[in-house]
Amino acid sequence: xxxxxxxxxxxxxxxxxxxxSRETWLRNLGAPLAIVGCVAQFAQLIVRYEITGIWPLLxxxxxxxxxxxxxxxxxxxxxxxxxxxxxxxxxxAIAAIFLAYGVTWNEGTMPPVPSLxxxxxxxxxxxxxxxxxxxxxAFVFSCVYLIKYYAEQRIANATVxxxxxxxxxxxxxxxxxxxSAAAAGGNPLAQWLETLPxxxxxxxxxxxxxxxxxxxxxLGIITGAAWAKEAWGAYWQWDPKETAALCTWIxxxxxxxxxxxxxxxGLRTNWISVGGxxxxxxxxxxxxxxISGLHSYKM
Amino acid sequence: xATKVSALYDDFIRTFGNVLFAVLLFVVWxxxxxxxxxxxxxxxxxxxFDSYPAAIARAIxxxxxxxxxxxxxxxxxxxxxxxxxxxxxxxxxxPARLPPLRPVKIDKIPLNASIYVRGSEASVRDRVExxxxxxxxxxxxxxxxxxxxTFADKHNWARxxxxxxxxxxxxIAAGTTxxxxxxxxxxxxxxxxxxxxxxxxxxxxxxxxxxxxxTPILTKSGxxxxxxxxxxxxxxxxxxxxxxxxxxxxxxPIDIDGTLYYxxxxxxxxxxxxTHDGVNVASLSDRVLEEGEAFDIxxxxxxxxxxxxxPTVDKQSGMPAADPRVNDPAVIxxxxxxxxxxxxxxxxxxxxxxxxxxxxxxxxxxxxYSGFQYRYDPGIPLVGIGSLVLLSGLIISFYFLPARLYVRxxxxxxxxxxxxxxxxxxxxxxxxxxxQALLQDLQSSMEPPGPNPHLRKAEAY
Numbered sequence: 001x002x003x004x005x006x007x008x009x010x011x012x013x014x015x016x017x018x019x020x021s022r023e024t025w026l027r028n029l030g031a032p033l034a035i036v037g038c039v040a041q042f043a044q045l046i047v048r049y050e051i052t053g054i055w056p057l058l059x060x061x062x063x064x065x066x067x068x069x070x071x072x073x074x075x076x077x078x079x080x081x082x083x084x085x086x087x088x089x090x091x092x093a094i095a096a097i098f099l100a101y102g103v104t105w106n107e108g109t110m111p112p113v114p115s116l117x118x119x120x121x122x123x124x125x126x127x128x129x130x131x132x133x134x135x136x137x138a139f140v141f142s143c144v145y146l147i148k149y150y151a152e153q154r155i156a157n158a159t160v161x162x163x164x165x166x167x168x169x170x171x172x173x174x175x176x177x178x179x180s181a182a183a184a185g186g187n188p189l190a191q192w193l194e195t196l197p198x199x200x201x202x203x204x205x206x207x208x209x210x211x212x213x214x215x216x217x218x219l220g221i222i223t224g225a226a227w228a229k230e231a232w233g234a235y236w237q238w239d240p241k242e243t244a245a246l247c248t249w250i251x252x253x254x255x256x257x258x259x260x261x262x263x264x265x266g267l268r269t270n271w272i273s274v275g276g277x278x279x280x281x282x283x284x285x286x287x288x289x290x291i292s293g294l295h296s297y298k299m
Numbered sequence: 300x301a302t303k304v305s306a307l308y309d310d311f312i313r314t315f316g317n318v319l320f321a322v323l324l325f326v327v328w329x330x331x332x333x334x335x336x337x338x339x340x341x342x343x344x345x346x347x348f349d350s351y352p353a354a355i356a357r358a359i360x361x362x363x364x365x366x367x368x369x370x371x372x373x374x375x376x377x378x379x380x381x382x383x384x385x386x387x388x389x390x391x392x393x394p395a396r397l398p399p400l401r402p403v404k405i406d407k408i409p410l411n412a413s414i415y416v417r418g419s420e421a422s423v424r425d426r427v428e429x430x431x432x433x434x435x436x437x438x439x440x441x442x443x444x445x446x447x448x449t450f451a452d453k454h455n456w457a458r459x460x461x462x463x464x465x466x467x468x469x470x471i472a473a474g475t476t477x478x479x480x481x482x483x484x485x486x487x488x489x490x491x492x493x494x495x496x497x498x499x500x501x502x503x504x505x506x507x508x509x510x511x512x513x514t515p516i517l518t519k520s521g522x523x524x525x526x527x528x529x530x531x532x533x534x535x536x537x538x539x540x541x542x543x544x545x546x547x548x549x550x551x552p553i554d555i556d557g558t559l560y561y562x563x564x565x566x567x568x569x570x571x572x573x574t575h576d577g578v579n580v581a582s583l584s585d586r587v588l589e590e591g592e593a594f595d596i597x598x599x600x601x602x603x604x605x606x607x608x609x610p611t612v613d614k615q616s617g618m619p620a621a622d623p624r625v626n627d628p629a630v631i632x633x634x635x636x637x638x639x640x641x642x643x644x645x646x647x648x649x650x651x652x653x654x655x656x657x658x659x660x661x662x663x664x665x666x667x668y669s670g671f672q673y674r675y676d677p678g679i680p681l682v683g684i685g686s687l688v689l690l691s692g693l694i695i696s697f698y699f700l701p702a703r704l705y706v707r708x709x710x711x712x713x714x715x716x717x718x719x720x721x722x723x724x725x726x727x728x729x730x731x732x733x734x735q736a737l738l739q740d741l742q743s744s745m746e747p748p749g750p751n752p753h754l755r756k757a758e759a760y
Contacts, residue, residue, distance in 0.1 A: 107518040107519065107520060107523070108516070108518050108519070110516050110518070110523065110525050111514055111516075111525055111527045112527070113525060113526050113527065114526060114527065114528055114529050114548070114549035114550070114562075115549050115550065117527075117549070117550060118550040200728040200731075201728070203728065204728055204729050207725075207729070211697035211698065214693060214697070215690060215693045215694050215697060218689065218690050218693055219690055222686045222687075222690065225682075225686070226683075229679070230550050230551075230552065231549060231550050231561070232561060232563070232672070233484065233552065233559065233561040233563065233672040233673070233674045234484065234672075234674055234676075235676075235679070235682065238335060238340065238368045240335075240336045243332050243333075243335050243336050243368075244333075244336050246332050247329045247332045247333050247336070250325050250328055250329040250332070251325075251329060253325060254322045254325045254326065254329075256696075257318055257321060257322050257325070258318070258319075258322055259725075260318065260724075260725070261318060261319070262726065265726060287336065291336065291337075
């Protein structure tokens with residue numbers, strides 16, 4: 001656990017600085033640390049299971065550990081495939097925060113209550129937590145998209161205003177310069193923005209992350225319903241956790257539908273992705289901690 | 300009149316066939332669902348007035364938000380979504396996802412390229428066709444207005460992914476409707492040694508014994524008493540009339556004639572000894588009360604309520620202890636007058652308590668009772684199938700990218716110009732990298748390295 005948190009903190013800092021400076025040695029430091037932290041987390045979960053014989057994901061501590069590990073694992077997959085290490089700082093930082101928070105819920109090893117004594121615990125929980133992790137990765141890249149989008153807008157607006165001032169009034173016809181033109185002109189923000197993938201590419205990355213998360217949460221809801229039928233008699237009891245998960249499913253379903261429309265693809269769908277992740281946090285933590293129900297940790 | 304109906308129909312199709320309208324319905328569905336998460340469901344009016352400002356509490360009750368998932372709003376929005384899904388499927392999805400083969404203006408499509416290839420028109424056409432076939436594309440040729448077009452498709456079958464997902468949703472809705480129409484559910488509590496008849500099925504369940512296991516664990520927050528097992532030994536008699544011994548455990552329901560019975564809860568029933576002026580009152584003493592049950596005290600306006608069982612009383616404080624194991628049991632009794640609680644007492648077993656007017660009561664023994672839920676749901680197979688169909692549709696839609704290439708070969712000086720345009724069901728950006736790679740491959744396979752393909756909006760990725 002300490003190895004994982006330390007790796008995430010140091011690696012996250014390195015990759016955060018890399019996000020801005022793009023110095024290769026920072027990526028070369030941060031990437032391996034991300035992998036080390038991720039491997040350490042999975043190892044810790046496996047060892048816990050081997051020693052105690054109790055499935056480690058039955059409490060918030062265990063599930064938050066898996067959430068952090070899967071978030072980093074999914075991000076690593078994207079980073080290797082599409083060369084996206086620049087966003088690693090954000091993913092590692094969030095993973096470290098959730099992992100540290102999870103540690104506060106560690107009450108030691110406790111035998112599971114009867115409703116958790118089921119093989120479904122080994123199926124349903126990892127699937128759902130993995131879906132949340134995929135949505136976290138989508139959220140991070142949506143944030144990068146939005147940063148780039150609004151920064152580009154700012155560059156375009158600033159350049160128009162500057163040109164008008166130079167002209168000294170009168171009728172000014174100024175074609176808004178492209179980002180590359182601003183970068184060629186020495187604008188440091190523009191030069192930095194050019195190191196990021198294009199908005200279209202970022203949007204595709206977000207789509208691909210949601211493409212992992214939405215089927216997983218669908219499968220998670222299905223397996224949860226199957227487990228509920230065995231444990232509580234009905235596959236759907238409108239439990240707050242079930243309905244919050246349904247809300248999350250609905251918002252990403254809306255994302256998927258809107259992404260088919262050219263006018264909605266891009267800025268708007270990325271805002272939906274951001275909103276969706278807020279709902280994921282409410283579904284994952286808010287419902288468990290603040291609302292009483294069948295999934296509740298509320299004392 | 301016919302024109303009006305026709306106009307109405309067109310408006311209906313235009314509205315319900317609009318993806319944005321469907322998404323708006325999703326948003327409303329999501330908001331209604333979220334209301335049910337935040338507002339406690341199925342509580343009494345008093346609870347809402349205690350928890351919220353009066354105006355909000357009134358709104359919750361009047362709008363049916365206290366039982367929102369069974370309210371007309373919720374059922375209605377699901378109905379509208381199903382209608383929208385049906386209209387979208389036939390009016391939008393099928394035409395968009397299963398487009399007919401038709402010529403296009405190649406240079407107007409964002410993903411397009413043209414390459415120059417030496418050779419006769421016929422040989423170039425053949426080589427282009429072989430190239431795409433060898434790379435797994437399904438190739439078809441059609442003639443339009445005297446011009447021959449070549450169409451290459453990949454993952455054409457996956458165009459139906461959205462249709463499959465939509466079908467899954469409809470099947471799930473059908474399954475839940477079957478339950479509403481023909482299913483039933485209920486709950487019952489059976490005291491040890493007693494039997495109950497289930498009204499819907501006439502099955503008889505007798506609780507032979509119930510046992511539970513509590514494991515004390517010392518944590519950093521203190522001692523925690525973790526329940527680890529609940530088991531009911533029951534004798535069941537179904538339609539065949541033959542009694543059978545069965546075991547019911549959490550996650551291990553029993554099936555009696557198609558109805559499933561689940562271990563849901565347990566509790567402690569108590570038999571009281573009731574006397575009036577020193578004489579045993581048999582009618583009240585023979586009763587076994589479950590937690591929350593009460594009886595009226597004859598000749599008075601009082602009602603004795605058995606609030607709950609206390610497994611362990613802390614010897615030092617005399618208050619209920621956290622240990623749920625039965626060590627030093629007591630019961631909490633309260634007396635109500637005209638619905639108002641007049642007094643409450645923690646009464647250890649075999650201890651008499653004076654209720655006034657000559658009445659005395661003593662909790663004599665406790666009996667475990669087991670709580671069962673039962674459910675008959677003939678719609679489950681449909682819901683299960685629908686879920687898998689929906690999931691399959693989602694996976695197909697997400698992970699397979701149906702793409703169509705439009706290829707035209709035009710003779711030019713000492714060779715041919717091959718124009719290629721690409722369209723996918725998910726826009727152009729997602730296919731840009733693959734398109735560029737494909738065209739470069741096509742260029743190099745046609746002849747020795749020539750001029751680079753003239754590409755628009757095809758970025759390396």
